[in-house]
Structures are given as structure tokens and as C-alpha cells.
Amino acid sequence: MKQARAPKASLFKSLLDQEMGTQAKQVELITLLLLVVVILVVLWLWQWRLELHADTGIIHLNVFELLLNKN
Amino acid sequence: MRQRLRVFIIYFKLLLPYWDKSLLSLVCVGLVVLFSLATPLITKVLIDYVYPARDLPLLSFLVLFSLLIFIFNVLFSDISSYLDTFIHQTLSIDLRKKFFTHLLRLPLGFHYEKQVGDLLVRVTNDIDVIVDTVAEALPVIIKTIMQLAALLAICLMIDVNLTLLAFVGIPVYFIQTKFFASRFEEIQDRTQRSESAVYTFYQEKMSHVKTIKSFNQEIYETDRLIDKLKNLFKLARENLFMSLFNSFFDASLITVWTAFLTWYGGYRVITGHISIGEVMAILMYLGQIHQPFMDFGTVYKSVVKSFVSINRLEEIMQAEPEAYQDTKTYLLFDIDGEIIFDRISFRYPDSDEYILKDVSFVAPPGEVTAICGASGAGKSTIIDLILRFIDASEGTIFIDNYGIKQVSLMTLRANISIVSQDVIIFSGTIRENLQYGCKVVDKDKMVGATKAAEIHDFILQLPKGYDTQIGEGGLALSGGQRQRLSIARALYRDVKILVLDEATSALDSITEAKIFDNIKDRLKQKTVLMITHRPSSLKNANKIYVISDNKLTESGSFDDLISQQGEFYKFYQAQLQESDEQMAEKVELLRLKKKIAESEKNKPSLPIKLSNLEKQVLHLYYEDKKTYAKIGQEVGLEAYEVARVRKSAWEKLEQLKELEIS
Numbered sequence A: 001m002k003q004a005r006a007p008k009a010s011l012f013k014s015l016l017d018q019e020m021g022t023q024a025k026q027v028e029l030i031t032l033l034l035l036v037v038v039i040l041v042v043l044w045l046w047q048w049r050l051e052l053h054a055d056t057g058i059i060h061l062n063v064f065e066l067l068l069n070k071n
Numbered sequence B: 001m002r003q004r005l006r007v008f009i010i011y012f013k014l015l016l017p018y019w020d021k022s023l024l025s026l027v028c029v030g031l032v033v034l035f036s037l038a039t040p041l042i043t044k045v046l047i048d049y050v051y052p053a054r055d056l057p058l059l060s061f062l063v064l065f066s067l068l069i070f071i072f073n074v075l076f077s078d079i080s081s082y083l084d085t086f087i088h089q090t091l092s093i094d095l096r097k098k099f100f101t102h103l104l105r106l107p108l109g110f111h112y113e114k115q116v117g118d119l120l121v122r123v124t125n126d127i128d129v130i131v132d133t134v135a136e137a138l139p140v141i142i143k144t145i146m147q148l149a150a151l152l153a154i155c156l157m158i159d160v161n162l163t164l165l166a167f168v169g170i171p172v173y174f175i176q177t178k179f180f181a182s183r184f185e186e187i188q189d190r191t192q193r194s195e196s197a198v199y200t201f202y203q204e205k206m207s208h209v210k211t212i213k214s215f216n217q218e219i220y221e222t223d224r225l226i227d228k229l230k231n232l233f234k235l236a237r238e239n240l241f242m243s244l245f246n247s248f249f250d251a252s253l254i255t256v257w258t259a260f261l262t263w264y265g266g267y268r269v270i271t272g273h274i275s276i277g278e279v280m281a282i283l284m285y286l287g288q289i290h291q292p293f294m295d296f297g298t299v300y301k302s303v304v305k306s307f308v309s310i311n312r313l314e315e316i317m318q319a320e321p322e323a324y325q326d327t328k329t330y331l332l333f334d335i336d337g338e339i340i341f342d343r344i345s346f347r348y349p350d351s352d353e354y355i356l357k358d359v360s361f362v363a364p365p366g367e368v369t370a371i372c373g374a375s376g377a378g379k380s381t382i383i384d385l386i387l388r389f390i391d392a393s394e395g396t397i398f399i400d401n402y403g404i405k406q407v408s409l410m411t412l413r414a415n416i417s418i419v420s421q422d423v424i425i426f427s428g429t430i431r432e433n434l435q436y437g438c439k440v441v442d443k444d445k446m447v448g449a450t451k452a453a454e455i456h457d458f459i460l461q462l463p464k465g466y467d468t469q470i471g472e473g474g475l476a477l478s479g480g481q482r483q484r485l486s487i488a489r490a491l492y493r494d495v496k497i498l499v500l501d502e503a504t505s506a507l508d509s510i511t512e513a514k515i516f517d518n519i520k521d522r523l524k525q526k527t528v529l530m531i532t533h534r535p536s537s538l539k540n541a542n543k544i545y546v547i548s549d550n551k552l553t554e555s556g557s558f559d560d561l562i563s564q565q566g567e568f569y570k571f572y573q574a575q576l577q578e579s580d581e582q583m584a585e586k587v588e589l590l591r592l593k594k595k596i597a598e599s600e601k602n603k604p605s606l607p608i609k610l611s612n613l614e615k616q617v618l619h620l621y622y623e624d625k626k627t628y629a630k631i632g633q634e635v636g637l638e639a640y641e642v643a644r645v646r647k648s649a650w651e652k653l654e655q656l657k658e659l660e661i662s
């Protein structure tokens, strides 16, 4: 039974067969890369000015300012 | 409280080796917390600005933005789960390894006191509880604290009044959580204890099924088990009731509080203090608090429960192991194997009844020294002392002039091969059992050992020969077969000192005689200490010591002891059930033999003389009762050299005494 199933779940199996220590190291690396991506995305969003039509006229805000804005 | 702090310090120490992964996981969790703040804020902007202003581009932008956040959220929370699981498993293995090694290294005295079932629960349940706590509960606690802080900050920014009122509920919640946690802790303590008792019970009964059957006590033992289980079920029910109360309180508190805040939020909107979007956002945040709070309660309770486990583990971890790591010791390599017992007295630490009193003897290399005595006389205790399973209360044991307390424990035990009274065979193949503890595999030597122990033919006749599975789940061996296997195992180790503790008790005397004949030559290169009742095996001994009333009462060769007509004589007679006349004949025969032997060697023997140093040492030792170290200081020798001098002097004296008698 196990043998019949093995080829189907090959990706899963290869993930399981990997030595846990090295796998964790890889995950760590990926996480660090992802963190860099997040920082880049945040910086990019930071300078993206949105146009808002308020009673007093047009205001330019980035998305973070918009979300935390009172009123 | 200080106790709690101590436990948390232990937990953080456990996590220390994984600080990088823990930190990363924490960063991921922090991001997840931040991301989860976004949705209510987006809702707020949608309600307060985007819908009223009909701003389609901004709507699209915000939806894309929340998608992005959602993706990041999932990614980081998965990564943090992975890292936590990794820490969980590695920690679990580490802890088990550390605990098991420690357990095996604890002195035997410790193992006598503890019950196996109890230790089993500690190695399994308690370690699980701790690992779960450290690797799962701690992250949840930290996450909850971060989440609360973030929610508090952002809600305060939106509306101070509503937020303050909302957060007033928190201390109330904490107080009730704490109340229940201490109840749970107490129940947990009793549960673990009760579980230990059940394990111990199972363990003991399952390993003595034969005895239970032969006394027809199957039903009785089952009833006793049920009694013990009933206690456990009762505790489980107590736990359930407590949980029910607890979740009822939890739910009521949160429901009432949410209802009140909904009303007050609406009131703030109606009176124009805050916008609809803002009250929606705050209520959404409060909804978010709900879950972590519930989690926090559960986790806090499990942490408190784990205090019980950590104390149970600590209790064992703090027990002093045997002195394996002691570096200030001699290494015993390439020894002659002379064993000297120098005025040894022994009693178990918690009793004041001496099991051995003032026992002195020498087991010289190349000879078989036998110890015989009634059962319970303390024969096996002598062996435990040599292997340092226990330490003498008074006196010193020397091996090759080294006091064994000054010798590294590993090398001491490496030089001694033992066939113990109760033969333990591990489950595995015969080969594995024979090679237990030997790194180098030598097939010829192994076959030599099994042949000598008269078990080779039996093994060959098994279908799988040396690869036959024995022990639990394998072939069941008879007492005699196991004993022969055990003798073969001891011979295979081939070290200088061989200890036989009633090693042939389950063998017939013909097989026994064959084995002794087989190993006669091997024994000449070893120091053999043999414990036995059997007169037939005692004939193989060069010297016999008789132990009774905690003391060595007689010594001499087999023939000597018989002619002396003392303890040993009576013992021997009782064993063989010989009549008084038969014994008298035997003694007469021995006397004649001795006379002939003496007349044959009737040459004048060399006078035996003690040197001045020997006289001095003897005087200081026996008259002034000084220790070797003190005498050493006076005569300018090392302590072990003094021991050597004293011993040779002692032997000379004994020879002199013998001459005087004859």
C-alpha cells in the first residue's frame, strides 16, 4: 500500500526526507528574503501618493497615512 | 512568585540554543499581528470616505492592498508555525536524550527508591507537557501580549473613552483566569501522581504474569487496577467540571462586555463623538481580541500545569549522577587485577544495620577466590561494592593498589566482567546480546566464548543461529540457557577481572563441571571472584572465604575448611546431606593427605622476615590506626605504596602463622 502511494506524493515525500536541520536553515533563509521583500513593498507603497477629494480640496496621502488618519 | 520566575528562566534557557529561530518566528508573529490590524482600518476608510465619496479607483486600490496583506499574513504565519514545530521536535529529542542519559547515570540507590512506572511517566508525559509549553504556549503568550499592545495603541488613537472602557474588562478576565489556573494546577498534580501509580502497577504486574497466574490472582489484580483507574476517572471528571465552569464564566464575561460596548459605541456615534467607520473598526478590533483572550486563558492554564511537570523533572535532574565526569582520577589500563578488600564495612545509607562488617580479603590475579555464605549474607553486596554501584561506609577497596574511589568509574567497570545473579537478556539477536558493550566484533572469539559456556551447540541448532531473536517478542530461553549465554557474554568481554555471582545456579552439575573444565586455562589469566553455594563449584576455587553474621568467619582451601570442621563443614554437610560418619571419614582422609604432603616437602623453609619499613607500617596501621595517607606522610611514600607494603607484610605474617601451626 505504502509503495503504491509513494510516487504520487513524491514532492511531499522529498520534503519529508530532507534532513530537518538543513530544511530549517533553508526556511530561515527564505524568511529573511521575504522580510526584505516586505520592506521593499512598504517603501514602494510609502511614496505612492493617493488623491483624496475632501471638502477643503485635494489632499495627497500615502496608504498608511490614509488608514491611520483621524476622519 | 519567585518559583514561577525560576520556571520561566528554565524555559528560556531551554529555548536559548534556538534563539535564532525563535527570534525569527517572533518577527514573523509580529508582522502577522501588524497585518491583522489593517482590515478594520480599511473598513473604517471604506465606510467613512470611499462609499460616501464614490471613489472607485481608491476602492480598487484598497482591495488589492488587503489582498497583498492577506498573502503576507498567511506566509508569515505558516513560517512561524514551521519554525515553532521545528523547535518543538528538536527540543523534544534534546530533552529526552538529556533526561535518559542522566537517568542511566544516576546511582543505583536512586533507582531502588523510584518506581519504574513513575519514571516512565516522567520520561514521556512530563517531558511532553514541558516541550508543548515551551514550544507552543510561550509563543502564543508572546503573540497575545503583542496583539493586545497593538490593539490597545490603535484603539486609543481612534477613541480614548471607548477604548479605556473596553480595556477595563481585561483585569477582571485575568483575575478569573488566574483563579481557575491554580485550581487546574492542583488537579494536574494529583492526576500525574495517579497516572504514575497506574503505570507502575501495569509495569509490575505485566512483568510478573507468571506469579499472578500461579496464585490465581488474575481477577484480584484486575480489580485493583480498576480501583486505581477509578481515581483517575474521578480526577478527569473534576477537571471537566472545572473546565465547564471556566468556559461558562469566560463566555458570559465576554458576551456581557461586548454587549455593553456595542451600546456605548453606538451612544458615542449618536452623540457625534466618533464616526460610524470608527465605531465599526473598534468593535472589529474587540472581536479580534476575543480569540487571543480565549487562547491566552487556555495557554496560561497549560503553562501553570506544566509547573507540576517541571518540578517532577527537576527533582530527577538535580539528583547527583555517579562521578563519571570526575577528571582527577586514575585510568585503569592494563592491570594485573588484584582486588584487596581492606576492612570494609557497609550499610545502606538509610539503615543503621551493617550488611558487611570489617571484611578484609585479597583476590590475587590468576586465582579463583570464592565467597560462600547463606543467602542474604551480603555476597552480592560485595560485588556491588567492587563495581561501585554502592560505596563502602568504611574501609577501602583496592584494585592493583589503586583505591577504587580514585579510579575513573568508566575504566573501573571496563575492567570487570560480571555474570550476575539475575540474568538480564535484552531483546535483540543472540549476537547482539553477546556483543553488548563491545565495540570490536571478533567472531572467532565469540564462538570461543559460547563453546566454553557450552551454549554454542544449542545456538547452532536454532534455525537462524546467532541471529535468532531472543528476549521480549523473541525466542524464550530457559533459565539455564540464559545463564550460559550470560557466561558466554562475560567471557567474550575478556577482561582481567571476572565476577561470577551464582553464575551456575541454574545449571546441572555435569554442565557446570564441563564449563569449568573449558575455562580452566582462561581463568589463569584472570582474577576470578566466584560466589556460589555449590560445593562442587567450590572445589575449583584456590581459596574460599566464608561469610556469616556480616563477617568473614573462615578462609582457606576447600580441603582446609573441611578439616577445620567449622561453619563451612556444617554447610557442606547440609548441602550434600551426608551422614556424620561419611563426613568423619572424609575429614580423616584429608588429614592423612595433608600429613603425606607435609612429610614430602619436609625441607627447611626459608625464614620469613619483615623489613623495617613493613614493621613500621604495620605498627602505624594496626596499633595507631592511621590512614594510608597519614602513614604515607610519615614514611615518605604515596598512599597506594603504603597499601602495597602493608599488604605484603600482612601476607608474610599469614605465612608465618601457617608455619607456626604446622
Ligand SMILES: Nc1ncnc2c1ncn2[C@@H]1O[C@H](COP(=O)(O)OP(=O)(O)O)[C@@H](O)[C@H]1O
Binding pocket: B112, B348, B355, B374, B375, B376, B377, B378, B379, B380, B381, B382
Ligand atoms: N537496595 C537495598 N536496600 C537495602 N537493603 C538491601 C538492598 N539490597 C540488598 N539488601 C539487603 O542486603 C543484604 C545482603 O544482600 P545480598 O548481598 O544480595 O545477599 P546475598 O548474599 O544473598 O547475595 C540482604 O539482607 C538484603 O536484604
Ligand SMILES: [Mg+2]
Binding pocket: B379, B380, B381, B421, B501
Ligand atoms: Mg546474591
